[in-house]
Amino acid sequence: xxANIMVIVVLLPMxxxxxxxxxxxxxRTQMMVYIESVVLLNSALVLAMLLNQPDEPVVxxxxxxxLSLSFRLDGLGTVFTAILAALWPLATxxxxxxxxxxxxxxxxxxxxxxxYGVTLGIAxxxxxxxxxxxxxxxxxxxxxxxMHTLSREAILASRTYLYYSLGGxxxxxxxxxxxxxxxxxxxxxxxxxxxxxxxxxKTNLLLFIxxxxxxxxxxxxxxxxxxxxxxxxxxxxxxVTALLHAVAVVKAGAFTIMRVTYYSFGTDILKGSWAxxxxxxxxxxxxxxxxxxxxxxxxxxxxxxxxTVSNLSYILFGVVLMTPLGxxxxxxxxxxxxxxxxxxxFCAGSVxxxxxxxxxxxxxxxxRKMPKVFIIFAISGFALMGVPGLCGFxxxxxxxxxxxxxxxxxxxxxxxxxxxSALLTAMYMMTICVRAFFPGKDFDYxxxxxxxxxxxxxxxxxxxxxxxxxxxxxxxxxxxQALESVAAVMQ
Numbered sequence: 001x002x003a004n005i006m007v008i009v010v011l012l013p014m015x016x017x018x019x020x021x022x023x024x025x026x027x028r029t030q031m032m033v034y035i036e037s038v039v040l041l042n043s044a045l046v047l048a049m050l051l052n053q054p055d056e057p058v059v060x061x062x063x064x065x066x067l068s069l070s071f072r073l074d075g076l077g078t079v080f081t082a083i084l085a086a087l088w089p090l091a092t093x094x095x096x097x098x099x100x101x102x103x104x105x106x107x108x109x110x111x112x113x114x115x116y117g118v119t120l121g122i123a124x125x126x127x128x129x130x131x132x133x134x135x136x137x138x139x140x141x142x143x144x145x146x147m148h149t150l151s152r153e154a155i156l157a158s159r160t161y162l163y164y165s166l167g168g169x170x171x172x173x174x175x176x177x178x179x180x181x182x183x184x185x186x187x188x189x190x191x192x193x194x195x196x197x198x199x200x201x202k203t204n205l206l207l208f209i210x211x212x213x214x215x216x217x218x219x220x221x222x223x224x225x226x227x228x229x230x231x232x233x234x235x236x237x238x239x240v241t242a243l244l245h246a247v248a249v250v251k252a253g254a255f256t257i258m259r260v261t262y263y264s265f266g267t268d269i270l271k272g273s274w275a276x277x278x279x280x281x282x283x284x285x286x287x288x289x290x291x292x293x294x295x296x297x298x299x300x301x302x303x304x305x306x307x308t309v310s311n312l313s314y315i316l317f318g319v320v321l322m323t324p325l326g327x328x329x330x331x332x333x334x335x336x337x338x339x340x341x342x343x344x345x346f347c348a349g350s351v352x353x354x355x356x357x358x359x360x361x362x363x364x365x366x367x368r369k370m371p372k373v374f375i376i377f378a379i380s381g382f383a384l385m386g387v388p389g390l391c392g393f394x395x396x397x398x399x400x401x402x403x404x405x406x407x408x409x410x411x412x413x414x415x416x417x418x419x420x421s422a423l424l425t426a427m428y429m430m431t432i433c434v435r436a437f438f439p440g441k442d443f444d445y446x447x448x449x450x451x452x453x454x455x456x457x458x459x460x461x462x463x464x465x466x467x468x469x470x471x472x473x474x475x476x477x478x479x480x481q482a483l484e485s486v487a488a489v490m491q
Contacts, residue, residue, distance in 0.1 A: 192266015
C-alpha cells in the first residue's frame with residue numbers, strides 16, 4: 001500500500017475537524033452525520049492501512065538534515081493505531097447524545113475530531129522529533145476540551161493540566177536532545193540507537209537523563225508525583241474524560257515511554273541499572289497510591305480517575321521490566337484497559353447525563369432503574385479487578401508472569417502491588433454496584449421513579465464494550481499472539 005495513506009489518516013481528521021466550526025450546518029443531524037462520517041471513513045482507512053501495511057516511511061516535512069516530520073508503521077504503532085481506530089467512532093456516537101445539552105457543540109467536536117488525527121500522529125511517528133511535536137500538539141488540542149464548560153472548576157483543571165504538561169514536556173525535550181546527541185539516528189530502532197562509543201564514561205549521565213525523560217512523558221500517564229491533573233480533569237464533559245483516560249492522552253503517554261525505553265535508549269544500557277530501579281519504584285508506588293485514593297474518593301468520575309492513575313502504572317510496570325514478556329503484558333493491558341475504562345466512564349457519564357448525580361452516595365437504587373447501564377458497569381468493574389473470564393485477568397496474569405520471570409527483586413514487590421490493587425479495586429468498584437442494586441429494604445423507589453436508561457446512542461457503545469471484555473477474556477489468544485510478535489522484535 002502507498003505510504004502516503006499514513007499522511008492521509010493523520011491530516012484528514014485534523015482538516016475535517018477544523019472545518020466543523022466553519023461549515024454552516026442547517027440542522028444538528030447534518031453536523032452529526034458529517035462528524036461520524038469523517039471518523040468512520042478515517043477508521044476505515046486506518047483498517048485498510050493495518051491490513052496492507054506500507055513498507056516505506058513517508059516524510060511530511062523536512063526541517064534540516066535528518067530532522068523531519070515523518071511517519072512509519074511498525075508493530076508497536078500498529079497496536080496503538082488499532083486501539084484508536086476501534087474506539088473513536090464509538091466514542092463519537094456516544095458524544096452526540098451526551099453533548100446535546102452541554103452547549104458549544106461545534107467548538108467541542110472541532111477539537112474532538114482534530115485530537116483523533118493528532119493522536120494518530122503520535123502512533124505513526126517514525127522518529128522522536130515527530131513524536132515529540134505531535135505529543136506537544138496533543139496538549140494544545142485537548143486543553144480546550146478540558147475547559148469546555150468554562151466553569152471555574154474546568155478552568156482551574158485546564159490550567160493544572162497545562163502546567164503539568166509543559167513541565168513534563170521540558171523534561172522530555174532534554175531526553176530528546178541527548179538522544180539526538182548520543183544516538184546514531186533520530187529514527188526509532190528496536191533495541192535503541194545510542195552510540196556507546198560516543199557515550200563513553202557518560203553512562204550515569206545518560207541514565208539520569210532517561211529518568212528525567214521517563215518522568216517527562218509519564219506526566220500524561222499521571223504517574224506519581226504528577227497525578228493531580230487527571231482527577232481535576234473530571235470537570236470536563238464525560239466524553240472528554242473518557243478520551244483522556246482510555247484512548248488518547250494517558251495512552252499516548254504510555255506509548256511514548258515504550259518508544260523511548262525500547263526504541264531510543266534501549267534496554268541494554270537500562271536493564272539492571274539504578275535508573276531501572278528508580279522508575280520501577282515510582283511505578284509500583286503509583287499502583288497502590290492510585291487505588292488508595294480511589295477508595296477514599298466519593299465523586300464517581302474522580303474515583304474512576306484515580307483508578308486510571310493506578311491502572312496506567314500497570315502498563316508502565318510492564319515497560320520497566322524491560323523484557324519481551326514484560327512488553328507483552330504492558331501492551332496487553334494497554335489494549336484491554338482502553339476497553340474497560342472507556343466503558344466504565346461512559347456508564348458513569350450515562351448516570352450523570354440522565355440524573356445529574358455525581359456522587360457515589362447518590363446512586364442508591366439506580367441499578368433497578370438503569371439496569372443496562374449498571375450491569376455493564378459491574379462487568380467493567382469485575383474486569384478491572386481481574387476476575388477470570390474477563391480481559392482484565394489476562395493482562396494482569398501476563399504482567400505478574402513477566403515480573404516473576406524477570407528475577408528482579410523489586411519486580412516481586414510489584415506483584416504484591418498488583419494483588420493489593422486488585423483488592424482495593426474490588427472495594428471501590430463494587431461499593432458503587434452494591435449501592436445501586438441493594439439500597440436497603442427501607443429505600444423508597446418513588447424518589448427515583450423518573451430515572452431510566454439512556455437511548456440507544458449511549459447504550460450501543462456500552463454493549464459493544466461489554467461484549468469485547470467477555471470475548472477478550474474468554475478468547476485472548478489472537479491478541480496475545482499479535483502482541484508477542486511485536487515484542488519479539490526486541491529480542
